[in-house]
Amino acid sequence: MSKAINIITSTIVPLHNENVDTDQIIPARFLKATSRDGFGKNLFRDWRYENDDETKPKKDFVLNNPIYSGKILVAGKNFGCGSSREHAAWAIKDAGFDVVVSSFFADIFKNNALNNFLLPVVVSDEFLQKIFAAVEKDSAAQLEINLKEQSIKLLAGGEQEIFEINHYKKTCLLNGYDDIDYLLSIKDKIEAFEISMNS
Amino acid sequence: MMDTTKHSNYNSTPSGAGGHSLFEKIWDKHIVQTIEDGPSVLYIDKHLIHEVTSPQAFTGLNKRGIKVFRPKQIVATADHNVPTLNQHLPIKEALSRLQVEALIKNCAEHGIELYGLGHPYQGIVHVIGPELGITQPGLTVVCGDSHTSTHGAFGAIAFGIGTSEVEMVMTTQCLLQSKPKLMRINVDGELNKGVVSKDIILYIISLISASGATGYAVEFAGSTIRNLSMEARMTICNMSIEMGARCGLIAPDETTFNYIKGRKFAPQADEWNKKLTEWKTLFSDADAIFDKEIFIDAAAIEPMITYGTNPGMGIGVSKHIPSLNEIDAKEKNSFEKSLHYMGLQAGEHIKGKKIDYVFIGSCTNSRIEDLRMVASFVKGKKKANDVEVWIVPGSKQVEAQAKQEGLDKILEAAGFMLRQPGCSACLGMNEDKIPAGKYCISTSNRNFEGRQGPNARTFLASPLSAAVAAITGKVSDVREFLN
């Protein structure tokens, strides 16, 4: 099963776009699989390749630029809007990311990410711009994300910010639990609730 | 718990005591328990599933070696990935076929009712729920599809979920949810000629942006909304997700009750009367508190069209695309990128833009009233020569009804092609894709890059605006064609 998260230190892949929707993250034509694996190779497919041709990577797209790599994807506001497809979170995780940083996430995407131990970190607009500026200056700039402390820090300059996360979710991520385990553990409560509802 | 920054005393619903909103009345009744400093355990009444977002959830159950907890509360259909021609033949594309076969097998193994291809109830999941009477006031409804918000038109809490959550509902009939903030959008007054419910919602999204309601449950109220038919209300709630809302909802009233009565799964006899009494309590009390409230004058709305690559980028059809100096500096980049994708210029007029395809379909606008609206406009007219028109009914029942009313003949005489039910070019997952670079005026809900096919360009509009464009071959103002 998925593993617990606490401190993640990594270089950054900056994606300057706002309103990145899940159709961009993983286009619908790649949703035909019946398993959760292998979506990473189609992450941002239509931004990555010319005419859907893997031999023709688009040079100006950040995932094709060898100077950027790492486990942290940083993107403009309203990341993950659109479709509820969890395949979007699977694709990002499968492509090697553990964290997505943005100034704003769409609701369903945020839940889907958390359910897959992909940490969505919400930062202020100013801090987001600071991160973008830092990687622009030095593509090897690193971020340190400390879930326990709820902090995100630019290692070079030392600037940092505290981010919000629901206490329950934080506990789940730190311990590697998921919601299903929790819900299964209260099944008799649910059954009692059903009886009271119908009476 | 709730952040009540803005309190308005606006009263658009029958008065009542207690200060609860419609949303809270339903929410509170479905809380199994609340985790301290965390989310609530929300009980789910109805769960709709389809072939694309369910297979991995079934795999999860099978891995745990457990069966679906309440199979009778689940209804399945095949819609996202099915062909819209020759549905009686085996699906040609191997992966799509496998996905549909997996659904058949999973439903059989877990005792879930499936309205698959060929079944008289098959159709887009958000079209069949209401038309079968499965969707009812006061329920919690979920589906692994973001447009589940559609069902909120009946006064239900209905929202889209991811596959892990599909698995949670399958195993326990519950979800862990944080209570959203509440917003009410009031639309009052008479609609202008040529303006329909799709224009109302495109107008609202253009005002508050594609993320303007993120974190909120949105109740739509006001005289304009009250005067809409059930199907028109569904179009509004359907697109509430396009402004980021967790769900959209409308208080049930006589229109709602009349719509549900007599449908396949509607309550019968004594049960009906009991339910009706309960449903009549479902409205926001006069002193209910909303975190945010918006007022809209219906008279200000004209037929709408989108020019960009998110549903918030919409304008009245007589207007020009914003020029660069009207755009916020921070947004310039995305704006220019979007126009570049669309092959449009900042500041230019949208009316008169040539189109190549017309798609009338999707869970937003593929119901019988939509098809009637289109047929009555195009009756006796012919489509423009170089335009291809696809009409995809939302369900087998809509298709049968259209044929019974002779709409198919009218549409075919105009040169339109009536296909078979499914999601089709709304998401371009099956073979119904708009070719690269081509323009499509579409009654669906998303104009994202590549949504209708790689590099396809989408203008979102109402069925009426789509119909007029089919005839003229251009983006046109329907008001100039109505007497």
Ligand code: SF4
């Ligand atoms: S018609 Fe489009 S929006 Fe509606 S359920 Fe199908 S894919 Fe989703």
